[in-house]
Amino acid sequence: MLRYKSDSPRPLSALLALALLVGCQQEADPPQAKRDATPVAAHQVNTRDLSRPLRLAATVEPRALISLAARTEGTVKSVAVEEGDRVKAGQLLAQLDVAEAAAELARSEAQMASAKLDFERAIELRRRGVATQIEYQAADVALQVARSQRDLWLSRVAYGRIEAPQASTIIARHIETGEAVEIQSTLFELADLDQLVLRLGVSELDVVHINQDQILPVTLDALPELRLEGRVRRIFPAAQGSSRLITVEVLLPSSAWDQGVRPGFLARIDAAIDPRPNTLVVPGAAVGSLDNGHYVYVIENDRLVQREISKGISRGRWTEIVNGLEPGETILASNPIDMLEDQQVRIVINHD
Structure with missing residues (x-):
């Protein structure tokens, strides 16, 4: 069996294996400075829609919506409309039986006619010098009273006629023929649809x-x-x-x-x-406060650079940047209060 002497050159394959082992060891062990860098979360500055949703x-x-109520009590004599009917202003909707009021109207008209004759006679007698001023004034007052009574019963008779106050649509009908209604009870509901x-x-x-x-x-x-x-x-x-x-x-x-x-x-x-469709924003947590303004840390060459900014509105987790940053720049995404200018950092999380 052949043996290599201890001072003889090593085989080429052994040298290559040794070089590969050293290279891997160097990759596994980064430089000391990089190992000492602070791990941080970063955010790339971009635009978002910051409009306020409603x-x-x-x-x-x-x-x-008009609730048409009865202005007098009585019995429903007739109903002229149904739900869904469109009506014009002044159109007849229903008629109440006001026979008693009509009789009172006829009596008051007769009384007014009599009072009118008495007043005309008093005028003639006064012209002849037969009637006194007091008799003339009494006849005049009697005529006015009769006229007011006639007008009262005219209104009561008119109350029996239920008319549309304006052009509208019947959306509810609460009466039927023969039904007794009381004053202020709702008869119809109308609406301009x-x-x-x-x-x-x-x-x-x-x-x-x-x-x-x-x-x-x-x-x-x-x-x-x-x-x-x-x-x-x-x-x-x-x-x-x-x-x-x-x-x-x-x-x-x-x-x-x-x-x-x-x-x-x-x-x-x-x-x-409040539309703001393309607003430059950063996470609100990334903004720090100065005595006279605000700042963020921009990450340049793995180091923190303090940048003064002007901020606008905040909505949700986002804060508007008015000036001081450009789209595409990378900033520290977390609270900057514990960080320092020129501090070396290592990005472990990158938020878009």
Whole structure:
């Protein structure tokens, strides 16, 4: 058997294996400086949509709902309309039996005619110098009393005629022929269905970004394919008690009824208010405070560089950067208060 002497050259394969082993050992053991670098989470600066979302739901309602009440008691003589009928202003809806009031009207008209004759006679007698001033004034007063009585019963008879106060649609009818009604009992409910609205309860944080005549998109659960544009008709002047919500009335298009929208349908608003579609942002936790402003740590060549910034609004975990940073720069993503300028760092987590 042949043996190599201890001072003889090593085989080439052994030298290569030794070199490979040393190289692997060097890769496994990074330089001391890199091992001492602080591990950090980083964030690459970019833009996001920082618009404020508005997501609300409300029931469709007529803008004006009229409860038509009886102005006198009586029996329903006839009803001329049904639910769903469109009526004109002044159109007859129902007639109450006011025979007693009509009889009183006839008697008061006869009394007024008699008083008128007495007054005309007093005028003639006064002209001849037969009647005194007092007799003339008494005849005049009697005529005025008779006229007021006649007008009173005219009103009572008119109360039996139930008319539409404006052009509208009958949405509820509460009487039938032959039914007895009392004063102030509701007979009909009417609404102008060409003006349908949503009355939204909006928080004080959102309402400041809503303006009168602003257009908001509207969808309905019952008609998922329909897309409408609602217009902010008015913003109520005060919040509702303890809820601190302010009512915002949104008017639907006049064609909504013809497109199938009905009072009672659930409608939804999903819009962006205070639009900020391409806003440069950073995590709010990455922003530190100075005596006269704010800063972040930019990571350059594995070291921290303090950069003063001007920040804007904050929404959720994001803060707007007005100036001081550019898209694509990498910053420290965590609280910078415990870090130092020029500190060496090693990025272990990189947030986009």
